[in-house]
Amino acid sequence: MLKLPRIVWDQDKLLHNAAYLDELCRKSEYPINWVPVTKVVSGDTEIIRTLINTGCRFLADSRIENLKSIKEISDSCQTMLLRLPGIHEAEDVVKYADISLVSEIETIKKLQDKACLLGVNHKIIVMIELGDLREGILAENLIKVGQFILKQSNIEWLGIGTNLTCYGGVIPSEEIMLELAAIKQQVERELNHSLEIISGGNSSILPLLMEQKIPKGINQIRLGESLFFGRESAYGKNIPGMYNDVFTLQAEVIEVKEKNSIPRGTLGMNAFGVKPVFIDRGIHKRAIVALGEQDVPVSDLTPLNRSIEIIGSSSDHLILDVTGTNTRVGDVLSFKVNYKSLLYAMTSKYVNKKQTSTEQLVGNNALTY
Template identity: 40%
Template sequence: MKFRTPRLEINLRKIEENATHIINLCHEKGIEVAGVTKVVTAHKGVVNAFINARVDCLADSRLENLQALRKLETGIPLMLLRIPSINQVQSVVELADISLNSSMETIKQLSLAATALQRQHKIILMVDLGDLREGVWPDRVIPILKEVSHLPAIEIIGLGCNLMCYGGVIPTHEKMQLLVDLRELCRRETGLRLPVLSGGNSANLPLVLNGDMPPEINQLRIGETILLGCSVIDRSPWPGTQQDTFKIVAEVVELERKPSIPIGLQGQDAFGGTPQFVDRGYRQRAICNIGRQDVVIDNLQPEDSGIIILGGSSDHLILDVEDATQKIALGQEISFIPGYAALLAANTSKYVRKVTVRK
């Protein structure tokens, strides 16, 4: 059976143009780009767009996605972004050329797995510079490096950090310089070269654009700014990129004129929340065939500026279409521009059909 909606339209041409723009910007500054594919679950078309744009590495958080990338036989190094599970070290070594690490015990297990598989596994030691997600505290880096340097089948290629993911800490020149200075100290104390400084993600791009990135930072892990054409600091459009790279399309399955406020005693909704309503009187309302099981509805922007998203349930999206710029009819398709959270959910949902376009 063929379902037309809901669907996610993926514009490969625009993604490739965005990728080319961002990757060229980084390459001009001597920065390699690890193209992050996790939000599109390693979609083959998007991966090819990254490759056409001359990405240096492909990076993902899920082993399942790395397995799909490995099957593509791109010849490009694969990086595991999420800190490896100690119980999955064999799969990590089999699927990833490089992994980001912060646990000494896990690195030891990676060494054992790599030795058994007769492979050399590269790691980047993650340092926590204040965002309080992954990474060892700076004063523990040198002891860990000294211990790792004696492990067989492990090549420690550098240091990395991550900001603007959990704690919302914005990358600054000073934060990046901390990583640079820490590497110099580590080089003196351990004798390791540590050629890679993986400075972060899309949040670091303003430093690159403005010339504020220390020249020693030579790798970034970029996904959102390429895919959605926005600055992750404030979600404003990134210069030279396009923002309509993805569209989520749903169909109107009910169209009725109804009051703005529910009638009766009000309790919690299906998700345990207590919704708030604005009394706009009787309005034309549309229900679309997509819901919270498929997408983060609060992270959608209707293409029609006159449409208001009122809310939704597991399977339904409820819209106020009274002031829509076009006449809305039953069975009509309505398009939305997704933000990062909505795009992540839609790509992950098996109920949302993925369609590629190149227009």
């Protein structure tokens, strides 16, 4: 039975993108490891299993539930919690995250308590604020924080890191990376503590990597958007040689009618409290698809059939202008997704997920050469 709507993903294209990133990091002037970030696929077991089967022994995610899924598939796969741990989830963090990113002494205290209780060591990367204004301590406070960390019996201080672009849109630069590398040297000089990992950022750092401008000392990057969408996130450009259509959203047409393009009667607010604005297209051919805002942000979808246009939506109906096409009831239409719409669709219990192969997908020639 065909279960719709659904996200279909192409294993061959995903494997190609992973291999491309492997090669890109291998060609770096200085050794760099990359960690696949799986949060956009919401812990999908088949995708996680595929990545692990390629040889990935380290996966990162923002949700404890997804890290637990990874551990259930492979207990030997190392996990990293990307979002700062909450005080009340500290025990689960220690159980399911081999490494967590931290910025608060109170959180470190709680992780120490739970790690001691469970009889394990927990590894941490201290996040440094370098301009983007999301998570991270100020660099001038690191030595004091570091002194506290080194007194903890069950906390292993593995490294430092930073995050850019996600909130403030700050683009990683060679100067910022040099600043991070200098902070590592300061820690090792003043605290006599060697830092194994210097985590330089996410897919927005790829332009620097491709230009061989990541300085010595930065030895880890965390990549999700580039892996799943074949693009860097600093300027939003596709990376030549990578696939940008690993994922496709499919949904069924449940009505096709010729109707007016302007509602009749006095207009008020729609289902989302917004007074809509309509374009007068006259009488035209309209289709309704069984998909809506409860499943995915509709404005982030692009029909693969370029003759079809999205003209509106409600909670569970997507309305299309299909004039000039032979769209019929029962047809399955395909849509290109971006990072945001994939995130929503993979999180929704109403959207099915299915692995497929390249030849089964519409629009399978999207290598961005």
